[in-house]
Each structure stands twice: as C-alpha cells, then as structure tokens.
Amino acid sequence: MGFFNKLVRHKSVEMLQAEAGKRGDFRRVLGLWQLTAIGIGGIIGVGVFVLAGQQAALNAGPGVAISFLIAGIASAAAALCYAEFAGLIPVTGSAYTYGYAVLGELAAWLIGWDLLLEYALIVAVVAIGWSGYVQSFLSSMGLGLPVWAQGAMGTGEGHVFNIIAALVTLGVAGLLTFRTEWGARFNTLVVAIKVAAVALVIGIGAFYVNPHNWVPFIPERVMGADGVPHFGFQGVATAAAVVFFAVFGYDTLTTAAEESKNPQRDLPRAVLLSLAISMTMYLAVSLVLTGIAHYSTLNTDAPVADAFKGLGLHWVAVVISVSAVFGLISVLFAFMLGATRIWFALSRDGLLPGWFAKVHPRYGTPYRPTFVLGVFTALVAGLLPIEEVAKLVNIGVLSAFIVICSSVIILRKRKPDLPRSFRTPLVPLIPLIGIGFSIWLLAELPAITWKVFLIWVSLGLVIYFAYGMRHSKLEKQS
Numbered sequence: 001m002g003f004f005n006k007l008v009r010h011k012s013v014e015m016l017q018a019e020a021g022k023r024g025d026f027r028r029v030l031g032l033w034q035l036t037a038i039g040i041g042g043i044i045g046v047g048v049f050v051l052a053g054q055q056a057a058l059n060a061g062p063g064v065a066i067s068f069l070i071a072g073i074a075s076a077a078a079a080l081c082y083a084e085f086a087g088l089i090p091v092t093g094s095a096y097t098y099g100y101a102v103l104g105e106l107a108a109w110l111i112g113w114d115l116l117l118e119y120a121l122i123v124a125v126v127a128i129g130w131s132g133y134v135q136s137f138l139s140s141m142g143l144g145l146p147v148w149a150q151g152a153m154g155t156g157e158g159h160v161f162n163i164i165a166a167l168v169t170l171g172v173a174g175l176l177t178f179r180t181e182w183g184a185r186f187n188t189l190v191v192a193i194k195v196a197a198v199a200l201v202i203g204i205g206a207f208y209v210n211p212h213n214w215v216p217f218i219p220e221r222v223m224g225a226d227g228v229p230h231f232g233f234q235g236v237a238t239a240a241a242v243v244f245f246a247v248f249g250y251d252t253l254t255t256a257a258e259e260s261k262n263p264q265r266d267l268p269r270a271v272l273l274s275l276a277i278s279m280t281m282y283l284a285v286s287l288v289l290t291g292i293a294h295y296s297t298l299n300t301d302a303p304v305a306d307a308f309k310g311l312g313l314h315w316v317a318v319v320i321s322v323s324a325v326f327g328l329i330s331v332l333f334a335f336m337l338g339a340t341r342i343w344f345a346l347s348r349d350g351l352l353p354g355w356f357a358k359v360h361p362r363y364g365t366p367y368r369p370t371f372v373l374g375v376f377t378a379l380v381a382g383l384l385p386i387e388e389v390a391k392l393v394n395i396g397v398l399s400a401f402i403v404i405c406s407s408v409i410i411l412r413k414r415k416p417d418l419p420r421s422f423r424t425p426l427v428p429l430i431p432l433i434g435i436g437f438s439i440w441l442l443a444e445l446p447a448i449t450w451k452v453f454l455i456w457v458s459l460g461l462v463i464y465f466a467y468g469m470r471h472s473k474l475e476k477q478s
Helices: 003-008 013-022 032-043 046-088 095-102 105-140 163-177 180-208 232-246 263-292 303-310 314-348 367-383 386-390 395-414 429-444 447-471 473-477
Strands: none
Touching: 003 105, 013 095, 032 180, 032 263, 032 314, 046 232, 046 263, 046 303, 046 314, 046 395, 046 429, 095 105, 095 314, 095 395, 105 163, 105 314, 105 367, 105 395, 105 447, 163 180, 163 314, 163 367, 180 263, 180 303, 180 314, 232 429, 263 303, 303 314, 314 367, 395 429, 395 447, 447 473
C-alpha cells in the first residue's frame, strides 16, 4: 500500500456496522432518556446561568434571545448531521469514527486527537468555574479554604493550587470508572435538578416580567470605549458567536454508542431531543431574564440569581445558585465521558497504544484512559487560570462540526442507498449551513488559540507518523 493510500485508508460503513453488532467491549445499559440526559448535561451549563445575562448587557440587549436562536439554528444543522451518522454507525468515537469511515485515517486521527484535548480542557474549565461557585457557597456559611488552595497561581495573592477544581475532576473520573449505568443514573438525577431549576426561573420569573424592559428589543448600536461596536444587529451577531459555545454538547452522547441499548433508534432521537429541550430553555430564560431586569444590570458573575435578588426573591436566588453547583457536574460528566471514549476508540484502532483499549474486568468501563484523563484534567484545573484554559476549548469542536457536515454530503454522493435510520433533511443545504457557521466562528478566534492548536496538531502528526500509521489495525490487516 502506497504512502498516500495509507493516509486515506478507511473503514467502510458496512465494516463498522458489522463490528458494532459483534463487539462486546462495553455493556449496553443506556436507554433513550439516559442518553438524552447526557446530551442536556453537556449543553445546559454556564450558558443559561451566566452567558445569557452577560451577553444581553454587553452586546444584544433583550435581543440575546435572537442570538440564541441564530446559534441554535447553526448548531441544529450540525446536530442533524450527527443524528444521521449516529444511526448509521453506532460505534463509540463520535466524529473520529465517522471521519474514519468517510475521510480516511489521517483526517480521522487529527479530529480525534483534537477532540481529546478539547473535551479534556472543557472539563478543566467547568471544574474551575464549579470551584468558584462552591467556594462562594462555603464563604457565605463562614467556611473557607487555606489561601494557597483557593486558586491557581496568578488568580490571587498567595494562590498556588485550586484544590476543589482538581478534586471534582478526580471524583467524576472515579464515577465513570464504575459501572456506566451508575454514573448515568447519577447524571440523570443531576440533570433533572438542573432542568427543574431552569423551569423554576421561567415559571416564577414569568409573573414578574415587565414588558417595558424589552423596549427597545435590539438597542441602538453604540461604539464602546474599546473601539468595538456594541448592540444593533452586529451586537446580536457578536452575541450569537459567543453563545454558540453554549449550545453544543449533544455530540458527547454519541461517544456512548456501544453502551446504548438500541443505538440506531435512540442515538438520533437523543441528539435532537437534547438540543430541542436545551434550546427551548435558553430562549425562555433569555426572554424572562431580560423581562424581569433591565439588560444593562445583567453583566455580573451570576446574573440570573442577581436578577431574582433584585425582585426580593432571595430564596429563588439560593435555589438557582445551588442548582448551578449541581448542574455543572453533569457538564463534567458528559465531556469526561466523551474524552475517555474517544481515547478508547483511538487505542482500539491501533493509533494509540492498545494498553488503553482494555475495559475494567468487573465494571466494563475504559478505566485506563479515564484514570489518565482524570489526573491530567485535575492538574490543568488546579494549576492554570480559567481564562488561559478557556481560550483553547473551541477549535476542535468546530473542526469536528465541519468534518461531520462535510462527511454527510460526501457519503450521500458516494453511497446514497445505504439504509439510514435517520436522514438529514435538505442535503446539502443543512450541512453547508453548519460548515459556514463553523468557519465563521473559527475566523473569530484569537491568534494565540490558533498557535496552541497548531502546536497540538503538530504533536499529533508526529505521534501518527512515528506510531499510529505503523500500528493501525488497518495496517496489520493489509
């Protein structure tokens, strides 16, 4: 096999479908609602509790609801493509596996390698944010940590290590090491608490909405002191680019394909259900929040809780804060699960050492990559400031969206007669919307993010050519 042919060799869809029916690496224990809970857990987080208020204050005013709608349409384009592949190839690995089937080994490796870093960094970012909530709660009760344990170096005088952020990532890794259904049940409970809190915000807040706060719905464009325009339709678009990163996460549930009881039926449904439920909540919260408080007052660390405090409903603010603490755990669970399953898939295909592709003899989980990722994310969350980590979390996910949307178009041309349990409508229009929006967002990312991304890709290429190409299962078969 020639050098170029090795780079584009791929597993056929038929091969992957046949393997999916025979593989016994994981126990099939996840039903539709547990999968949907993983998706909702990955989507609903800081977006609903923080970003909606902050972007209303900074860029969009009450028009932040339109920003969420724009972001939701763009995200839905990718979600529809994920749903088609999830039903077509019910194998763990998500975008990595789908890319392997359509674009070839090198492209699949790069997207899997990127997502491995992105998912791990998302875990670290959320853990740091979770630590802030917990420390705020502890201080309100007169409790506190030693100064050295309150945050990473550079986040405050005397800070050395964010001990709470590190411990929660290790705790989630431990939870994922035990039986998948135990972690999934816990996650479903946490998601239920989070959804109930959002419903409380909508249900109670609706009675306090003042329609005058929605006027003007899109404030007149102004030039900020930083020389950047805010508000107007450009502000709505800017806010859409920011909140877009709050409306993905459904892709994490597709990494659990081999742990699903009925993947070809349930995975497409879970992808679309989780996004639909989450988007409904985002739109409703945006309207209620900007209706109960003037948008100019919402640029705080906890805008939803603060808005209810302004109404004198302190008990609602407490419930929201506690729910946010619980709710962010489900985000950690979703992205840690996604990262460990992608690592497992890379190792099972021979692109990383096969030592990692061993499941626990008792619990049936990929415990080795789970342990390594638990330690890695604990160190990142403990040692680095949230701003430095947050800059790096977007490129891999957007690249995966481009791969998935492109692959749907290619596979429809290449193999139009493959039986699909779900078909993306309006191909190629829907995938092209997903591709276009992802490219626009990639262009908005700062230069330092691209530099770190290129360093990570370069390291990935070294590993692939030094190890993965020669140890690939397809290499051995050929």
